[in-house]
Amino acid sequence: MPVKPRLSFWQIWNMSFGFLGIQFGFALQGGFVSRIFQTLGAEKDSLPFLWIAAPLTGLLVQPIVGYFSDRTWHPWLGRRRPFFLAGAVLSSIALIFMPHSPTLWMAAGLLWVLDASINISMEPFRALVADKLPESQRSYGFVLQTLIIGIGTWVASNLPWFITRLGVPNEAGPGVVPPSVQIAFAIGAFVFMASILVTVFTTREYPPDDLQAFRQQHQREGNFLGEILHHVAHMPAQMRRLGWVQFFSWFAFFAMWSLATPGLTEHVFHAPAPLAGAYDMSIPAQAEAFRAANAAYQNAADLVGSYMGWYGLSSMLVALLLTLYAARRGLNRKAVHLASLTLGGLGFISMYFVPQPAWLILSFALVGVAWASILSMPYALLSSHVPADRMGIYMGIFNMFIVIPQIVAATLLGPLMRGLFDNQSIHALVLSGVSLLLAAVAVLRVSNQVATDEVPA
Template sequence: MTPKPQLSFWQIWNMSFGFLGIQFGFALQGGFMSRIFQTLGAEKDSLPLLWIAAPLTGLLVQPIIGWFSDRTWHPLLGRRRPYFLIGAVLSSIALVFMPHSPALWVAAGLLWVLDASINISMEPFRALVADKLPEQQRSYGFVLQTLIIGIGTWVASNLPWFVAQMGVPNEAGPGVVPPSVKIAFAIGAFVFMASILVTVFTTREYPPEDLEAFRREKRDQGNFIAGIVHHVAHMPAQMRRLGAVQFFSWLAFFAMWSMATPGLTEHVFKAPAPDPAAFDMSVPAQAAAFQSANAAFQNAADLVGSYMGYYGLSSMLVALLLSFYAARFPLNRKAVHFGSLLLGGIGFLSMWFVPQPSWLILSFALVGVSWASILSMPYALLSSHVPADRMGIYMGIFNMFIVIPQIVAATLLGPALRHFFGNQPIYALVISGASLVVGALCLARVREAAYQDTPTAHLQQVH
């Protein structure tokens, strides 16, 4: 196999830039879907189950896209970029329509479409780093992706708040999503499409060395269901060990995405979502009371989204530091991941007893340290153990360890809160903290590859 050339900073940046749009989609979904659901009348203990669309679509879509992207070669768009483009078009459409949902079931259905579309774009991006970069640049590449993800998370999480500061109304009638959220989602759709196009137009992929042999081999490998089952059964041992770490890591973040809005608006801001059925809108005093309670909830929800953005900002800064370090020195990926998960666990646990809302900035900053590591270190620890010609399918299968814990949380978190924690959603974030600590302990079984990243010549190209 021909050795892969080292890439410059800007080449790696451009090939990863599409992740900005993907993270705009994920951050708007993660920060504001529960707000949309509650505005449309969802009960707080039903929110995790409404969120089940996200992990289920990932479970189905990512291995399939990984399988097909390994077997694709388009003369103009290459192997991974066709999937970037298809996912971006579908995601942008779903983002535009999502906040205009007239009923709860419509919003839940659009979440299925949105998450499936984001997954179509996202899965090939992980494989593209391994496709394009030599071994000694992969940690650097994954960390640079995380830097871009952090930028996207911080900006998108603050979009409704920023739009409201520009004078767009942040309130609406019962069952109607505020205009500030609608405009934020429209901006997210534009950024998603534009950033994917940057990667599509600035990045070229390496064609198979023997195109006819590539096509013949892929034709002879049977159907994708049998292929996925075979690869699951024969996954590398390192993937199974990392799977336990991923399980507890992503259970923690799913609990945050689905329950942070009700948990923090209720426990920290003392402004829970009002139930329209509890107010008689024909009585002026009752209608005014609802409007006042709803305004308090919407404003608190804006601030929760804004504070959540600090985990994106923190992850961006951590990724920046790691990228400078990984470009110059060997990086002990296992040790970095262990420490990061512990700090994230402390951040989640601290949310239960913050003395005032502004302290959530520090809590989410600690969560961001773990987020930066979760988005880079597991993939760097895995990539050395996966055959290059099956990178797409194995990255897709690896993401099963992301979506399975989310399915577990979606089905069990609501009943657990209801039966064991007095239906207080703040305890979902306490569960998140404990889960990250357990994930850190599971790293004891993970091997750091014998190969360590070494200082690379691309340093001379980073200015």
């Protein structure tokens, strides 16, 4: 394969810009889906299980998308971009309809559609960086992706709060998602589609050296399930070591996405979500009590989403610093990841002790340091340890280490809350902190060396 040319900042920016839309989708999902579920009547200890759709779809979709994107070549769209487009269309549809769900089961079903669709777009983006960039620019490329992700996280997390400031109501009747959230999701759908189109129209992919040989090779190979299982069984040692780091990292963030809203509205704002069934709306005093409690919860949930946006802003600033550094010299990827995970763990634990809600800005800023590293360093540490012509499938398999811990968390967090945490959601965020500290310990076993021949093609 010819030596890959170094790309300019704007070339790397354009090829990564679609991540802005992907992160709009993820940030709206992570910050406000639990709010939608609670508004539609979900009990807080059932939230992690309702969220199980997200990791289950990732477990199924990511390796399959990686497998087929390795084998795809479209004359105009290339290898990865057909998947960007398909995922963007489906994600935009799901974002528009989810906050209009009349029932809890419909919202949970749309979460399946949304997460599967985001995964169709997201997984090939990781492979695209490795496809397009030489080894010397891969840390730079992954960190620049993280910078764009940080921008998307911060803006999307603040959308309902900002829309409310413009005069759009952030409360509604029992079982109705507020208009501010509905408009935010519609904006997210537009940004998702538009940013993906920027990447599709501005980025070209390298074609196979011999297109006929490329197609014949993949026609001779076995079925996709057999090959996925083969690569799982023969994954590089570096991937196995990073798998433990990923397990504890993504366990922590799943707990945050599913339980930060109930945990912080209760523990920090003292404004838990009211259950409409506990009020007799035919009695004016009880109807007014529900309205007041619901207004307090929706206002607190707006602020929780806004404060969560600070982890996106923090990750954006950290990624910017790493981008400027990586553009000029090599990063010690292992040291960066260990330090970042440690700071993130302390940020999660501090949420239990904040004296005032505004202190959550500092807590989430520390979490954002870990987020910036989680979105870049593991992929940079892995990319040189897998063969170039199997980059898609290996990135898909590697992402299984993202979804498996989320499935474990979705299964265990509800029983843990009921049996061990006295149904206090804030303890799940403390557990997130402990989990990130364990991830930092697991980094010590990861190799910091570049290797290109660890696995056979």
